[in-house]
Amino acid sequence: MTYQEDKLLFDKKTQFLLVALDGVIKETDKNLFSWDIGTSIYDAHPFFEIIKNFIEDATHEEVTYNFPCIHLEEGAIEKILDITIKVSLQEVVIILFDYTVKYQEVNKIAQQKNQSILKAKELKLKNKYLLEKEKFKNSFIANINHEIRTPLTGILGFVEVLQKTQLNFEQEELTRIIKRQSKHLNAIIDDMLDISKIETGNLKIIKERFRFTKLIEGFKETYTALAKEKGIKFETYIDPNIQEYLIGDRTRIFQILNNVLTNAFKFTEEGIIKLSVSKNYQRSNKLSISFKIEDTGFGIQKEDLTNIFDRFTRYNNDKSISGTGLGLAIVKNLIDLLHGDIKVSSIPEKGTTFDIKLPFNFEVRKTTPEKKKxxxxxxxxxxxxxxxxxxxEESTQFLIMKILIGQGNFFIDVAINGKDAINYLERRNYDLVLMDLQLKDQDGYKITSMIRKNYGDKVISEVPIIGFTARATESERDKCLKSGMDDFIAKPFEQEDFIYKIVKQIAKKAAS
Incomplete structure (x- = not known):
């Protein structure tokens, strides 16, 4: 634009008025409003009545008054103005600046800001609702976990007892099916708890030194036997340049590989499954390891690859193949927590390949013989x-009695609440107490605390106590030990582990 064009554009947005002290308009350019010369400014708009007060207060010095964002109308014309009024003893000068567009834009921004604030408040309320909903869900899962594990303990325990009796071939097969399905149900509960922990940020990554090569050898042994049952092949390869001992979260690494391998075996009816472990790179005491799991199974459709790691997603609709759709979701979340990476490629009817990269640390130290149990x-x-x-729980009472009496070395007394437990301990000398943590009258922690603190008789106060609960978590185990218990058994349990822990505590007490 030229200077004259700029000036003209500016002129069109301003209007100057020269007004006599009696309010009569002496001069005006009518750029904004068509107020005539010789008319009263007070008739133009009620706003200008304010000038009368300014004239009364006038002195020898000119005084300027500024008024932003004033709405003035004349017929159909409506404008938002900044108004400057200069008052002296001789005359009044009024300057109108048209900022209608500017103020409309500012108002629009303010409205958008208000809407943004309202949306933020709405989002905050929604988040509060979602957090409360999530809290309820996690509490529900924890309670369901306990309620399911208790009867599951009885099912698995009595199946193991039944397997040790004289059974014919058909009965043996039926007990194997019951045991397999019960373990599958237990695995589903574990998956639900893991997802819940991941979502709430309660799943902790624990780095420790462990024998990496033994972990892979364990997979080789387990899945070679499973492959033989299915009539397929299972091959493993581990890069000889990988250190025998590494530092990482052994439990989560096992869980990742186990879940992916389990999936591979579910969806492979013939051919081969391979587990290859190789070193990507090593820098100082850090290294990256690649795990490749390949199968010749059903494969995954291209459109399903994008949501394969979503919860409750199954990429095969064969109902005869069991699963919750949580396994790969857990795998992806765990890999993210470990700062790793996972990629999947597949050809329908040909097979699927999972590529997993995980970071590790290692220490250069002399290898020490692994401690045996x-x-x-x-x-x-x-x-x-x-x-x-x-x-x-009556079924659990009966199971404990059946297992221990069958060993031939134990007498068993059963107390159904804390009061009975204390009465028994005061009347008889016990070699060990199995303490359920969730009783109807009071929890096992309080009963243990009473036993440890309220008795001078060491036969009572120092009796070995093993916590017994369906809440199979590390925090529950730590709570048991802090309360004064000597060990912890999670329901459902393997009978061999159950007996081992009981014998261990009795032997330790006798040796002390």
Whole structure:
């Protein structure tokens, strides 16, 4: 634009008025409003009545008054103005600046800001609702976990007892099916809990030194046997340049590989499954390892690859193949927590390949022989040891009695609440107490605390106590030990582990 064009554009947005002290308009350019010369400014708009006060207060010095964002109308004309009024003893000068567009834009921004604030408040309320909903969901899952694990303990326990009796071929097969399906149900519960922990940020990554090569050898042994049952092949390869001992979260790495391998075996009916482990790179004491799991199974359709890691997603609709659709969602979340990466490629009817990269650390140190699980024996195998089971579930009571009496070395008493437990302990000497953590009258922690603190008699106060619960978490285990218990058994349990822990505590107490 030229200077004259700029000036003209500016002139069209301003109007100057020269007004006599009696309010009569002496001069005006009529750029904005068509007020005539000789008319009163007070008739133009009520706003200008304010000038009368300014004239009364006038002095020898000119005084300027500024008024922003004033709405003036004349017929159909409506404008938003900044108004400057200069008052002296001789005359009044009024300057109108048309900022209608500017103020409309500002008002629009203000409205958008208000809407943004309202949306933010709405979002905050929604988030509060979602958090409360999530809290309820996690509480529900935790309670369901406990309620399911308790009867599941009885099912698995009695199946193991039944398997040790004289069964014909058909009965053996039926018990195997019951045990397999029960373990599958237990795995589903574990998956639900893991997803819940991941979503709430309660799943902790624990880095420790472990024998990496043994972890892979364990997969080789387990899945070679499974492959033989299915009539397929399973091959493993591990890069010889990978250190024997690495630092990482062994439990989560096992969980990742186990879930992907389990999926591969589910969807492969013939051919081969391969697990290849190789080193990507090594810098200082850090290295990256690649895990490739290949199968010749059903494969995954291209459109399903994008949501394969979503919860409750199954990429095969064969209902005969069991699964919750949580396994790969857990895998993806765990890999993200470990700062790793996972990619999947597949050809329908040809097979699927999972590529997983995970970071590790390692220490250069002399290899020490791996500690073997210490074996314990009862001090006197001819003696019968008395055990108090504090348990209010009838089926679990019967299971404990069946397992321990079958060993031939134990007497069992059962208390169904804390009051009975204390009465038993005061009347008899016990070699060990199995303490359920969730009883109807009071929890096992309080009963344990009473036993440890309220008795001067060491036979009572120092009796070995093993916590017994369906809440199979690390935090629950830590809580047991802090409350004064000597060990922890999670429901459902393997009978071998159950007996081992009981014998261990009795043997340790006898040796002290």
């Amino acid at each position: 210490k074996q314990y024996k009862l001090p006197d195998t001819k003696k019968r040891y008395r055990i108090l089971a504090v348990e209010d």
